[in-house]
């Protein structure tokens with residue numbers, strides 16, 4: 001058991017809104033929080049876009065302290081009402097358009113949700129916090145990404161909290177815009193904000209169009225495994241449970257106004273990651289249509305503007321808050337492959353006509 005799996009001895013219950021709590025990381029966070037802090041009130045606010053899924057929270061249905069609200073973070077009236085009615089003291093803000101490939105196809109939704117939506121939440125929370133007399137215990141936690149820092153060359157040092165912003169995709173540019181607003185709300189109004197910039201996550205409830213679930217599902221279906229470009233792009237992978245424990249540490253112990261980078265110290269080339277997934281599937285799935293699964297690897301046209309390398313320097317959160325990831329890449333990938341093998345009823349309905357249309361558009 002790590003330090004973050006133990007509930008602190010003296011702790012006042014919190015009343016949270018978790019935006020995007022029906023998405024991949026948000027739902028893992030809701031599971032983490034409800035299990036660890038059963039006395040807290042958790043209100044999930046999620047618009048249920050293509051990426052949102054109430055089934056991600058199915059195991060928590062019926063819990064008295066959990067409320068689900070379908071709604072948009074751009075809806076100020078709705079947010080004002082929830083903040084007051086639920087006497088919220090903490091926002092954990094995950095809601096976003098999160099997929100780089102979709103941001104290339106249609107950037108508008110990214111600016112709307114990621115920039116306007118975050119602004120709407122900040123404004124609502126600022127008034128709520130000011131009206132309550134600016135309690136020191138309130139927190140606005142903004143969940144962001146390492147992509148705001150741009151792309152690294154092979155020998156560059158990893159991203160630290162002081163690396164200049166250089167976003168390259170409409171997705172990362174919209175996240176950078178939201179990060180700047182969060183920073184400004186602390187600097188100008190003294191609002192107790194917290195921000196984290198995290199590397200690539202993987203684990204349960206990851207929507208099928210992202211790299212790891214897409215590869216797992218295509219292997220099971222005997223479909224080609226589309227590797228962009230030369231497959232040499234590097235990502236720094238973090239098991240989603242470790243991201244949740246880091247967010248927990250920052251919400252409880254982080255200094256308002258500060259940013260913390262979160263990463264797994266697991267830099268892997270895409271082609272090596274896909275090969276590891278193939279090997280795990282060869283071992284764990286008895287009925288593969290194509291074996292060995294490596295035969296399915298297909299190099300396809302590169303993503304426009306594809307960032308070459310991401311890597312996170314997580315020294316600050318490790319030294320100041322004592323957080324370190326618990327999962328290794330080998331262990332985390334094995335758990336993840338096992339989860340996709342035993343949760344077909346979760347992912348099969350997500351391969352909808354809308355998903356197929358998206359797939360044809362990107363991989364045609």
Ligand code: NAD
Pocket residue numbers: 019020021022023024025026045046047048049050051052053071072073074093094095096097098099113117143144145146175197198199200201202207
């Ligand atoms: P996701 O796409 O799986 O989930 C996003 C959720 O937000 C969905 O449930 C969706 O319905 C909801 N949502 C979208 N627009 C909304 C709106 N206007 N109002 C209310 N809800 C809305 O995303 P994810 O991968 O879970 O990422 C969550 C957050 O973490 C994002 O802010 C993302 O930028 C950040 N992040 C993700 C990763 C990663 O590897 N996935 C890494 C670092 C940071």
Ligand code: DAU
Pocket residue numbers: 098099100101144145146147198199200201209210211212214226227228229233234235270303310
């Ligand atoms: O770095 C954090 C970011 O990680 C988050 O902010 C984003 O929300 C999240 O989606 C993720 O972005 P990436 O673009 O890195 O993730 P994705 O799973 O789309 O792709 C991972 C890598 O794999 C990337 O280099 C592109 C490549 N790729 C992806 C897909 C979907 C392929 O080679 N083939 C594919 O089919």
